[in-house]
Amino acid sequence: MEIRMAGVTKTFGEDITALEDVFLNVPKGDFVYLVGPTGSGKTTLLRILNRELLPTRGQALVGEYNLRKLRRTRVCHYRRAVGMVFQDYRLLEDRSALENVAFVLEAVGASRKEAIDRAGEVLDCVGMWRRRFLFPRELSGGEQQRVSIARSIANDPLLLLCDEPTGNLDPQTAGEIMQLLLSINASGTTLLMATHNRYLVDAYRQRVVELKMGRIVRDQERGRYEIDEEL
Amino acid sequence: MRSFRFALRDTVRLIRQSPGVSGLTFLTVLVVFFFVGSSFLLALNTRHVISVVEGELVIQAYLQPKGNLDEVRKKAANIPHVTGVRPISSEQALELLKARLGNQSAAVTLLGENPLPASVEVRVDKASSVAGVARELVSMPQVEDVVYAGKVAEKLARLSRFAEVFSLFLLAFAGLAGALVLYNTIRVAIYSRKQEIEVMLLVGALPGFVALPFVFLGVFWGFTGTVAASLVLGILYKSFVVSVQNTLPFIQLLDNPDLFLKLGIVLVGSGIALSWLCSWFAVERHIAEAMKPS
Numbered sequence: 372m373e374i375r376m377a378g379v380t381k382t383f384g385e386d387i388t389a390l391e392d393v394f395l396n397v398p399k400g401d402f403v404y405l406v407g408p409t410g411s412g413k414t415t416l417l418r419i420l421n422r423e424l425l426p427t428r429g430q431a432l433v434g435e436y437n438l439r440k441l442r443r444t445r446v447c448h449y450r451r452a453v454g455m456v457f458q459d460y461r462l463l464e465d466r467s468a469l470e471n472v473a474f475v476l477e478a479v480g481a482s483r484k485e486a487i488d489r490a491g492e493v494l495d496c497v498g499m500w501r502r503r504f505l506f507p508r509e510l511s512g513g514e515q516q517r518v519s520i521a522r523s524i525a526n527d528p529l530l531l532l533c534d535e536p537t538g539n540l541d542p543q544t545a546g547e548i549m550q551l552l553l554s555i556n557a558s559g560t561t562l563l564m565a566t567h568n569r570y571l572v573d574a575y576r577q578r579v580v581e582l583k584m585g586r587i588v589r590d591q592e593r594g595r596y597e598i599d600e601e602l
Numbered sequence: 603m604r605s606f607r608f609a610l611r612d613t614v615r616l617i618r619q620s621p622g623v624s625g626l627t628f629l630t631v632l633v634v635f636f637f638v639g640s641s642f643l644l645a646l647n648t649r650h651v652i653s654v655v656e657g658e659l660v661i662q663a664y665l666q667p668k669g670n671l672d673e674v675r676k677k678a679a680n681i682p683h684v685t686g687v688r689p690i691s692s693e694q695a696l697e698l699l700k701a702r703l704g705n706q707s708a709a710v711t712l713l714g715e716n717p718l719p720a721s722v723e724v725r726v727d728k729a730s731s732v733a734g735v736a737r738e739l740v741s742m743p744q745v746e747d748v749v750y751a752g753k754v755a756e757k758l759a760r761l762s763r764f765a766e767v768f769s770l771f772l773l774a775f776a777g778l779a780g781a782l783v784l785y786n787t788i789r790v791a792i793y794s795r796k797q798e799i800e801v802m803l804l805v806g807a808l809p810g811f812v813a814l815p816f817v818f819l820g821v822f823w824g825f826t827g828t829v830a831a832s833l834v835l836g837i838l839y840k841s842f843v844v845s846v847q848n849t850l851p852f853i854q855l856l857d858n859p860d861l862f863l864k865l866g867i868v869l870v871g872s873g874i875a876l877s878w879l880c881s882w883f884a885v886e887r888h889i890a891e892a893m894k895p896s
Binding site for chain 1 (some may be wrong): 605608619744798800802804808811833893895896
């Protein structure tokens with residue numbers, strides 16, 4: 372899915388400007404790191420793309436969807452095409468890891484058996500097969516993050532929005548998750564990943580968009596976490 | 603069909619995972635519908651007692667000396683609101699007088715020729731019809747005079763109208779209060795599942811799909827609560843009727859198994875419908891809030 376943001380500004384109340392005049396084009400199938408300090412607007416940008424927030428000004432188009440004009444009945448269709456890995460996981464506490472993933476599939480029309488089979492597959496991909504029957508409270512932060520990733524990719528989304536997906540993972544697991552995200556991206560899924568993980572950005576070089584105080588200050592193909600002094 | 607199965611499974615899960623909220627909601631529905639049912643029975647019994655008294659109201663129409671009793675009886679029976687007509691010939695009237703006088707019935711022989719006119723005794727469906735029927739009777743050429751308890755009928759008609767309005771008001775109030783309590787109880791139950799609803803919507807579940815388990819949950823509470831309320835009400839009312847019959851036998855309360863069955867069906871039916879509506883509104887409102895981008 373292609374993303375086109377033109378002059379997007381998001382303010383909260385009168386004083387807080389989370390994003391200001393953001394122009395961003397992401398072609399279908401691209402992989403983009405969103406970097407920048409805490410409070411720079413990365414999460415706001417992802418939440419706009421997930422249609423949790425509406426831009427105060429400007430246009431946000433994702434594929435055929437104009438996010439400002441999207442009707443309520445179309446929001447769920449849009450969200451089925453978009454996977455989101457939340458910073459705070461947002462897993463359902465009273466369901467096992469397997470059920471957390473399976474219910475998303477059932478919610479979009481899969482049968483119970485299809486949902487369980489597919490949930491098992493994606494949990495295996497993120498290395499959570501052995502712990503699939505455990506509940507979120509029984510999992511570590513990293514494990515919960517992996518379940519959250521499994522849930523977001525279970526539906527084969529066309530656009531994957533990841534908010535700090537490796538934030539709670541050890542370097543080895545973070546690398547494995549990164550490989551997984553790259554393979555999902557290689558299959559044609561557009562991927563935006565907000566991260567503070569300098570090692571990953573530098574090791575797996577992709578397009579880097581840097582935000583500061585709600586503005587895009589750098590947009591670099593195959594960039595590094597910090598400004599590449601060589602360029 | 604898949605959504606339906608998922609919703610059913612999820613409803614069972616919701617019930618099992620929050621027994622406290624489920625129990626409280628069940629009790630609320632039980633209490634609410636117990637009072638709705640009690641109001642219904644009170645209204646029905648008020649109407650019943652008044653209609654029994656109304657049934658005792660009689661209009662006596664006395665015929666002209668040459669009046670045809672059978673003709674007047676037929677005409678009277680055709681008047682709207684008339685429920686019964688009893689013809690009394692002058693001979694029967696004399697016999698009735700003798701019976702009433704008892705030991706002094708011999709005094710009747712002093713009258714010589716029977717002076718009592720033939721008459722018809724007319725019963726009407728309700729007190730408010732008495733005056734109209736009496737006017738119809740007095741306008742008949744063969745009728746000489748009409749006697750009825752006008753003041754009593756008027757008072758009874760007023761009481762009947764008041765009872766009707768009171769019953770409607772009582773039922774409307776009980777129904778409205780029940781709906782409000784049920785709506786808010788279901789809202790609280792849904793609020794405890796706020797995060798779950800939000801996550802489901804964030805991953806693209808259709809609003810109807812998200813709402814269905816909560817609607818089923820509401821219907822389940824409505825059904826079980828009203829069945830229990832009907833049983834409790836039936837048992838308590840039956841023992842109340844028995845104690846009233848033993849202590850105040852002149853008060854005739856409704857005591858009909860058919861009535862209990864109908865009341866039970868009405869309570870369970872309205873409980874299901876009301877809980878379905880309340881849970882649908884409550885969850886729909888929550889979904890609308892959750893889906894509204896900030």
